[in-house]
Amino acid sequence: MIRFFALLLFIVVLPLGTFAQTEDEPVVWEHHINKISDTEYELVMQAKILDGWHMYSQFTSEFGSLPSEFTYNGHGTIYELIDGTTESETIKEYSEVFEVEETYFKDNATFTQRIKILDKAINQIDVDLFFQVCEEVCIPMDKKFIFTLNGSKAEIITTVDDRSLALGQRLRLDLKNRELLTQGQDTIATSTNIWVIFGLGFLGGLIALLTPCVFPMIPLTVSFFTKHSQKKSKGIINALLYGFFIILIYFLLSLPFHLFDSVDSQILNSIATNVWLNLLFFVIFLFFAFSFFGYYELTLPSSWANKMDDASTKVGGVLGIFFMAVTLAIVSFSCTGPILGGLLGGTTLAEGEVASNLTAGMTGFGVALALPFALFALFPAWLNSLPKSGGWMTTVKVVLGFLEIGLALKFLSNADLVGHWGILKREVFLGIWIVLGIAMTLYLFGLYKFPHDGPIKKLSLSRKVAAFVSAVFTIYMILGVTNITNLKLLSGFPPPEFYSIFEQESDCPLGIDCYKDFDEGLAYAKEVNKPILLDFTGWACVNCRKMEENVWSDSEVFPIIKENYVLISLYTDDREDLPEDEQFNFQFDSGRVKEINNIAQKWGTFQDVNFGSISQPFYVLLSPDLKVLNTSIQNTDIPTYKNWLLEGLRNNE
Numbered sequence: 001m002i003r004f005f006a007l008l009l010f011i012v013v014l015p016l017g018t019f020a021q022t023e024d025e026p027v028v029w030e031h032h033i034n035k036i037s038d039t040e041y042e043l044v045m046q047a048k049i050l051d052g053w054h055m056y057s058q059f060t061s062e063f064g065s066l067p068s069e070f071t072y073n074g075h076g077t078i079y080e081l082i083d084g085t086t087e088s089e090t091i092k093e094y095s096e097v098f099e100v101e102e103t104y105f106k107d108n109a110t111f112t113q114r115i116k117i118l119d120k121a122i123n124q125i126d127v128d129l130f131f132q133v134c135e136e137v138c139i140p141m142d143k144k145f146i147f148t149l150n151g152s153k154a155e156i157i158t159t160v161d162d163r164s165l166a167l168g169q170r171l172r173l174d175l176k177n178r179e180l181l182t183q184g185q186d187t188i189a190t191s192t193n194i195w196v197i198f199g200l201g202f203l204g205g206l207i208a209l210l211t212p213c214v215f216p217m218i219p220l221t222v223s224f225f226t227k228h229s230q231k232k233s234k235g236i237i238n239a240l241l242y243g244f245f246i247i248l249i250y251f252l253l254s255l256p257f258h259l260f261d262s263v264d265s266q267i268l269n270s271i272a273t274n275v276w277l278n279l280l281f282f283v284i285f286l287f288f289a290f291s292f293f294g295y296y297e298l299t300l301p302s303s304w305a306n307k308m309d310d311a312s313t314k315v316g317g318v319l320g321i322f323f324m325a326v327t328l329a330i331v332s333f334s335c336t337g338p339i340l341g342g343l344l345g346g347t348t349l350a351e352g353e354v355a356s357n358l359t360a361g362m363t364g365f366g367v368a369l370a371l372p373f374a375l376f377a378l379f380p381a382w383l384n385s386l387p388k389s390g391g392w393m394t395t396v397k398v399v400l401g402f403l404e405i406g407l408a409l410k411f412l413s414n415a416d417l418v419g420h421w422g423i424l425k426r427e428v429f430l431g432i433w434i435v436l437g438i439a440m441t442l443y444l445f446g447l448y449k450f451p452h453d454g455p456i457k458k459l460s461l462s463r464k465v466a467a468f469v470s471a472v473f474t475i476y477m478i479l480g481v482t483n484i485t486n487l488k489l490l491s492g493f494p495p496p497e498f499y500s501i502f503e504q505e506s507d508c509p510l511g512i513d514c515y516k517d518f519d520e521g522l523a524y525a526k527e528v529n530k531p532i533l534l535d536f537t538g539w540a541c542v543n544c545r546k547m548e549e550n551v552w553s554d555s556e557v558f559p560i561i562k563e564n565y566v567l568i569s570l571y572t573d574d575r576e577d578l579p580e581d582e583q584f585n586f587q588f589d590s591g592r593v594k595e596i597n598n599i600a601q602k603w604g605t606f607q608d609v610n611f612g613s614i615s616q617p618f619y620v621l622l623s624p625d626l627k628v629l630n631t632s633i634q635n636t637d638i639p640t641y642k643n644w645l646l647e648g649l650r651n652n653e
Helices: 002-017 162-169 178-183 187-209 217-227 232-262 267-272 275-292 302-315 317-331 333-349 354-378 380-385 391-419 426-444 461-481 518-528 542-552 557-564 599-611 638-651
Strands: 027-035 040-049 054-056 069-073 079-087 091-095 100-106 108-117 124-134 138-148 532-537 566-571 584-587 593-596 618-622
Touching: 027 124, 027 138, 040 054, 040 100, 040 124, 040 138, 069 108, 100 108, 187 354, 232 317, 232 354, 275 391, 391 426, 426 461, 518 532, 518 566, 532 599, 542 557, 542 638, 557 638, 566 599, 593 599, 599 618, 618 638
Parallel strands: 532 566
Antiparallel strands: 027 040, 040 108, 054 100, 054 124, 069 124, 079 108, 091 100, 124 138, 532 618, 584 593
């Protein structure tokens, strides 16, 4: 069980990164219906599977890869199922990853389901299929089948009916001065964000160096290269190659996420704000935290490390050094895995290109891990200055455990905000963080221990300093909860101020009156003849909260927004379903059709279609007659944002 959870992030993350497979469809489907009697029919669904690929049976092991799952829409009311869905011949094979026997198809698969018609007026049966297809990567996929009872093959509807066309047309705005939008992409903020993520990844790598899984490896590995090479220069080159391959490995782990570029532009936002995925990360991070506390050990299968170690010994040379680097990545997973999980979580919380952020963060992490191996190979005398391994590394792991729980709460908060559950209000969230801060402070002062802690003889100076910093931060949060001070240092992480256990005048940022529907806000702007501040935001958007709490709250910016603009805040991660009569299919210029069933899909598509952007926060200034008043803008500072608002007012005159 522990091995299963240790693999959970490793296994879950890779399918997400490969969701956007760019090859031709690896599974091609055909379907037909056989009439058995006047009331009984047989539905047949046949798959032709690309060579080298395989898809999983409905009955594959519960603890392995994802099984195929059929949904028969309308069964029990207009027809009933006779027995279960039967399958063609399958293959059974033991999976070393999941340690279970899996059942799958190669080349071809046929599924058959008998039905009995209850309502003779119907002529169509809809069936939805979810399945997973794998080669070296795994892709979860959906397929819809439509059967007509007269035997003709029905195609899936890809056209937009008149009602959908009318509703969809309302998403398209007849903007004037549209060319201004292309001049307003905040490339500086994006570039800065990339370097910030790189820095966070580098910091994470430095922290990983201090853990007991990595730190003892530094002198051993450097000594191996310098002592087992006939020439000193050869040993240095090998150590530098070793460091390069460490960077390369972590860089390569991020590349599958770039495959998202070929799918729906909203897919990354949908994943990052998905309620169930955020809950999954919450559980994973809690599991990581308790491993850091010493209650169990997380390891990848030992066979993986053994195979890489054997390969490095047999191959030798440059390729052997590469396999040594892979071995380090595997054996250090129990310490680096939770930190990498935090890095992954941080990139989903950050705004901008998630794939680029992740690459920057993973590369930074790899650079930090590789740096000591290169430096100590160049200057081996420095090895003598390294502190000895000891209990201090256990303390580092425990502190990381507390940080993991704090980050886990952020994912739970995301799910709570997007789902509108009202469980983790701002004061509750901060209260739990305060309890964590007190617990970490008391631990650092040596008032209690965890299972893998040794006897506490004397607190080191560094531990006392860490305890003092923890205590100051905890007091800072207490002062923030009691409104004695603001919490600008934490902007974006706690829920917004209006998401409170106390009754608020408005559920809009900073209590400003706002509209959450564009048409309603536009109508009011025309009525009062004021320009519009169009705010594309999200419940789980960290940078949106930072802008609201650090920039909008400024004494010079706030009155400009409140008194001179009509604020329309459109939440692109709100999963609340639209009323049935407002749901529709939207047809893009390319002919692709997208179902618009919830608020997030509506406003995310609205932003993409009209403004060519999918990131948040994203701000646009419009006149009541839909004239673009200034360039679009994203994350920025107070003076820039103030001048941007004032210029919009001048252009509206």
